[in-house]
Amino acid sequence: MGGYSFQAENVQICVIMVGLPARGKSLIAQKIVRYLTWLSIRAKCFNVGNYRRLETAHPTAEFFDVNNSEGERLRKMAAESAIRDMFRWFDHEQGVVGILDATNTTKSRRNWILELCRKRNVEPMFIESWCDDEDLIMQNIMDVKTTSPDYIGQDPERAALDFRNRIRNYEKVYETISERDLTYVKLINVGSQVIINRIQSYLESRIVYYLMNLHIKPRCIWLSRHGESAFNLTGKIGGDSDLSARGREYARQLPQLVKMSVGDRPLTVWTSTLKRTQQTAKYLPYRQLTWKALDELDAGQCDGLTYEEIESRYPDDFAARDENKYEYRYPGGESYRDVVVRLEPIIMELERQENIMIVTHQAVLRCIYAYFMNVSQDQSPWMEVPLHTLIKLEPKAYGTEVIRIKADIPAVSTYREKGQSAKIKK
Amino acid sequence: MISLSLDSSPSPSPSPTVSISSEDHDRPPSPMANAPSSFASSLSPPGLSTFHADLATSPITGGFASQMHLSPPSFTSPMRTQSVGSKYLRRQSSSVDEDAVHDALSPTHVSPAQLYSTESGRLFHAGKICIVLVGLPARGKTHLAVSLTRYLRWLGVKTHAFHLGDYRRVHIAPGTDVPDDYFLVNASPSTVILRQRVMAACKADVYRFFEEDRGQVAIYDAVNPTSAGRRVLVKEFSQRGIQTLFIESICDKPEIIEANVRSVKISSPDYIGWDEKEAIKHYLRRISDKIPHYETLDEPEFSYIKLYNAGERILLNNSRMGYLPNRIVFYLMNLHIKAGCVYFARAGKSTEQMPRYKSDPRLSDEGRTYARILTDTLLEHRRSEHTARVTHGDNSPERELIVWTSTRRRTIETSTEFEKRGFSCRQRPQLSQMHPGSCDGLSGKELEKQFPEEVELHKKDPYRHRFPRAESYHDLAVRLEPVILEMERIPNDILIIAHVSVLRVLYGYLMACSPFDIPALDFERNEIVEIIPSAYNNKVKRIKIYGVEESQTL
Numbered sequence: 011m012g013g014y015s016f017q018a019e020n021v022q023i024c025v026i027m028v029g030l031p032a033r034g035k036s037l038i039a040q041k042i043v044r045y046l047t048w049l050s051i052r053a054k055c056f057n058v059g060n061y062r063r064l065e066t067a068h069p070t071a072e073f074f075d076v077n078n079s080e081g082e083r084l085r086k087m088a089a090e091s092a093i094r095d096m097f098r099w100f101d102h103e104q105g106v107v108g109i110l111d112a113t114n115t116t117k118s119r120r121n122w123i124l125e126l127c128r129k130r131n132v133e134p135m136f137i138e139s140w141c142d143d144e145d146l147i148m149q150n151i152m153d154v155k156t157t158s159p160d161y162i163g164q165d166p167e168r169a170a171l172d173f174r175n176r177i178r179n180y181e182k183v184y185e186t187i188s189e190r191d192l193t194y195v196k197l198i199n200v201g202s203q204v205i206i207n208r209i210q211s212y213l214e215s216r217i218v219y220y221l222m223n224l225h226i227k228p229r230c231i232w233l234s235r236h237g238e239s240a241f242n243l244t245g246k247i248g249g250d251s252d253l254s255a256r257g258r259e260y261a262r263q264l265p266q267l268v269k270m271s272v273g274d275r276p277l278t279v280w281t282s283t284l285k286r287t288q289q290t291a292k293y294l295p296y297r298q299l300t301w302k303a304l305d306e307l308d309a310g311q312c313d314g315l316t317y318e319e320i321e322s323r324y325p326d327d328f329a330a331r332d333e334n335k336y337e338y339r340y341p342g343g344e345s346y347r348d349v350v351v352r353l354e355p356i357i358m359e360l361e362r363q364e365n366i367m368i369v370t371h372q373a374v375l376r377c378i379y380a381y382f383m384n385v386s387q388d389q390s391p392w393m394e395v396p397l398h399t400l401i402k403l404e405p406k407a408y409g410t411e412v413i414r415i416k417a418d419i420p421a422v423s424t425y426r427e428k429g430q431s432a433k434i435k436k
Numbered sequence: 437m438i439s440l441s442l443d444s445s446p447s448p449s450p451s452p453t454v455s456i457s458s459e460d461h462d463r464p465p466s467p468m469a470n471a472p473s474s475f476a477s478s479l480s481p482p483g484l485s486t487f488h489a490d491l492a493t494s495p496i497t498g499g500f501a502s503q504m505h506l507s508p509p510s511f512t513s514p515m516r517t518q519s520v521g522s523k524y525l526r527r528q529s530s531s532v533d534e535d536a537v538h539d540a541l542s543p544t545h546v547s548p549a550q551l552y553s554t555e556s557g558r559l560f561h562a563g564k565i566c567i568v569l570v571g572l573p574a575r576g577k578t579h580l581a582v583s584l585t586r587y588l589r590w591l592g593v594k595t596h597a598f599h600l601g602d603y604r605r606v607h608i609a610p611g612t613d614v615p616d617d618y619f620l621v622n623a624s625p626s627t628v629i630l631r632q633r634v635m636a637a638c639k640a641d642v643y644r645f646f647e648e649d650r651g652q653v654a655i656y657d658a659v660n661p662t663s664a665g666r667r668v669l670v671k672e673f674s675q676r677g678i679q680t681l682f683i684e685s686i687c688d689k690p691e692i693i694e695a696n697v698r699s700v701k702i703s704s705p706d707y708i709g710w711d712e713k714e715a716i717k718h719y720l721r722r723i724s725d726k727i728p729h730y731e732t733l734d735e736p737e738f739s740y741i742k743l744y745n746a747g748e749r750i751l752l753n754n755s756r757m758g759y760l761p762n763r764i765v766f767y768l769m770n771l772h773i774k775a776g777c778v779y780f781a782r783a784g785k786s787t788e789q790m791p792r793y794k795s796d797p798r799l800s801d802e803g804r805t806y807a808r809i810l811t812d813t814l815l816e817h818r819r820s821e822h823t824a825r826v827t828h829g830d831n832s833p834e835r836e837l838i839v840w841t842s843t844r845r846r847t848i849e850t851s852t853e854f855e856k857r858g859f860s861c862r863q864r865p866q867l868s869q870m871h872p873g874s875c876d877g878l879s880g881k882e883l884e885k886q887f888p889e890e891v892e893l894h895k896k897d898p899y900r901h902r903f904p905r906a907e908s909y910h911d912l913a914v915r916l917e918p919v920i921l922e923m924e925r926i927p928n929d930i931l932i933i934a935h936v937s938v939l940r941v942l943y944g945y946l947m948a949c950s951p952f953d954i955p956a957l958d959f960e961r962n963e964i965v966e967i968i969p970s971a972y973n974n975k976v977k978r979i980k981i982y983g984v985e986e987s988q989t990l
Binding site: 190202203204205206207208209211212214215216218219222223310311341348351358 | 748749750751752753754762763765766769770873874902904911914918921922925
């Protein structure tokens with residue numbers, strides 16, 4: 011699927027967010043950037059608010075009144091700066107998808123941006139987030155805006171009130187997208203209805219597809235490797251071995267560890283089809299699903315060997331892997347990139363779901379973690395993800411919070427640094 | 437009295453129409469029994485020239501293939517079909533040159549682009565889903581059902597389309613029309629009984645598909661004009677644990693409706709000798725007479741997709757059904773009323789006898805000659821086709837041809853003649869050949885010597901097996917998905933010049949081939965393979981290139 015150079019296609023897309031404040035625009039923009047980057051497509055978000063803040067750090071609601079000509083002028087300047095930076099990024103940094111994150115609530119503003127894009131041969135695509143669910147809006151307001159840089163140091167109650175007034179100013183001039191000849195996606199009440207109009211390219215359809223799978227309900231994702239396995243003990247990679255005694259201990263302690271973190275929330279557990287993950291999850295009192303896509307990276311010919319054996323039997327391969335661990339494919343096996351491709355449906359499904367716990371393997375866990383934490387391709391295959399550790403990810407408005415919960419059960423380290431074969435540490 | 441059958445689309449039975457290498461239905465089921473001598477030249481990865489010929493008679497692949505082709509009751513004798521309670525009026529294609537999209541899938545079927553399989557056979561833990569199509573005739577519902585089936589099956593979702601029109605035809609004597617009150621709410625008792633019998637037969641097959649064959653998605657292709665009728669369906673399906681997703685096809689552009697009517701409806705015997713415009717008007721009037729009462733989808737509690745003007749606009753309502761509806765919308769965003777043909781051609785011979793992936797060789801002199809002859813042949817073919825169409829009164833403009841090649845030099849060089857003559861040529865990295873890994877440049881014998889176990893494993897599963905460091909056909913299929921979706925999206929005619937491994941996978945998608953057929957498909961240098969899309973079936977034509985001998989090597 012993704013990850014193959016779209017440059018050869020010469021497609022450049024400007025995604026233009028549309029919607030009142032507190033409609034989740036920035037969240038959507040950030041997520042699109044993260045998703046495309048994970049798929050090796052160059053994407054960047056240009057938040058007009060950030061540019062505006064350089065001039066006007068703590069505006070009150072009146073700043074956003076359309077009759078306030080000074081406010082209008084400063085806001086337009088901010089938009090111009092953001093757009094200028096975006097086109098510069100398209101031209102000089104091989105940008106593929108640029109996202110203009112702002113309210114863009116009037117037809118005239120949208121037309122202005124449209125003209126700029128057409129002159130530069132950049133495909134414009136609008137994404138409108140439309141919401142009239144009071145609870146959702148209020149939640150957004152409380153969650154994000156009171157911690158926004160605009161309101162630092164202010165009493166949250168007053169901040170919320172001021173923010174509501176700001177929204178009211180925008181509402182006065184809001185024109186929802188209705189121009190039938192534009193390329194746009196309208197998300198109504200967080201995807202309960204979606205309107206898709208005149209999609210022009212495959213990449214646009216990928217973005218829309220991703221959007222349709224998102225939701226904003228708060229939830230967490232727990233990641234864990236299987237417990238220590240018999241193969242781990244002997245330093246072998248791959249295989250379908252059982253848990254060791256310590257691994258079984260981890261499996262027994264896991265329910266309590268999970269309960270402390272999850273509380274009473276409903277949870278579903280996903281495992282791979284290999285024995286060691288299923289044995290690890292066996293005592294968890296939640297609904298379980300098995301996914302072949304969560305199976306460990308296939309080491310092909312090296313399956314069942316230790317790193318020392320690999321180094322002595324296939325020294326060129328061993329070195330090549332260190333050179334570019336993300337792209338390197340085991341003879342008869344897979345690369346990290348291959349794993350990302352097969353994980354894409356899992357990621358899509360994860361976006362759709364609520365609380366999920368995934369019991370999986372080292373390489374797969376690294377890829378999933380990289381997606382949520384925006385880890386680059388040269389770093390993700392080298393991340394340390396020790397055994398017997400529960401990782402809790404809490405996606406929030408502007409990033410994901412990570413908490414690592416270590417079970418008090420020792421295990422070998424399967425971590426190997428560049429240029430070394432794994433030394434079994436106790 | 438003109439007998440108008442509302443679904444007078446050409447009979448879906450596979451008729452080898454224009455195919456030059458047309459297959460006879462009585463021949464033995466294994467497609468690989470077809471011309472084994474040509475395998476030597478059309479193999480991938482490079483170097484496997486000798487042993488693939490064995491596949492033709494391999495007990496493993498040959499045997500399994502014949503399992504997949506179960507003997508069908510003949511479609512042309514409705515009575516027999518009825519009594520056998522047939523495998524949902526299965527049509528049988530026993531040749532890779534016939535679109536297999538209408539064939540029933542065996543319970544153990546594995547799809548070309550299937551990422552993985554689960555025990556229940558149902559992917560993505562999505563449960564059983566019935567897609568109910570809604571829309572007046574000539575809105576492209578059947579085309580939608582067929583395309584969706586092709587795509588979903590490609591992904592590994594066990595899908596089958598059930599066209600109510602087929603069941604209606606079985607219950608009504610051939611040549612007679614549907615009763616005038618067939619679509620009216622307060623029809624006469626005899627009509628109501630007929631209607632119920634037709635629907636019952638169709639639904640019985642749908643349930644059998646879910647329950648006996650572990651089917652995952654059934655597509656119910658019918659008009660479904662009333663809200664009341666739709667509610668009944670949802671309730672009935674829900675009682676059986678089947679979720680319902682509606683897809684309504686709406687056209688508010690008369691040109692699209694007329695184009696549909698022209699291409700599919702008025703080709704029936706009813707309209708022979710009619711003036712085309714009169715025929716279209718007549719047909720449309722009959723529709724509005726027969727179906728006066730049509731209610732567009734509006735039930736907020738239903739999950740539905742409204743498709744406007746074949747994908748210009750899509751509205752998705754209340755989809756809480758998991759991965760599938762979103763995936764379907766994804767496909768629909770890229771699907772258009774596809775009118776363009778796809779041509780497949782190989783690159784010319786290169787300067788290396790056994791072209792190596794790493795060296796990316798250029799065209800030899802012979803290759804350059806081939807490129808010129810290829811260009812002339814294709815353009816001449818298109819000219820004569822166009823002339824033939826005009827003679828038959830079809831004045832539609834010739835569709836523009838675009839050329840896609842990979843980024844490998846010999847494919848690009850093969851396309852330069854086209855470029856010189858002003859055709860748009862585009863290089864796509866996804867069209868690069870299957871990566872040969874450690875087999876790069878090896879001949880069949882060298883391969884057997886260096887990797888004997890791999891060769892054995894490859895014979896057992898030529899589609900999924902990867903040689904060391906190499907890709908498999910399955911990898912290719914997944915890699916080619918963007919190309920496939922873009923092919924669906926573009927209205928032009930497309931010439932694809934690529935390595936034979938890539939041509940096999942693309943052909944496999946368009947003709948709904950099984951994973952067993954794909955690695956053995958035939959692409960000679962002295963032929964251009966043309967695939968002509970039509971509403972119901974994709975058709976194949978092989979265009980001979982004179983002046984080029986059959987290739988012996990890649």
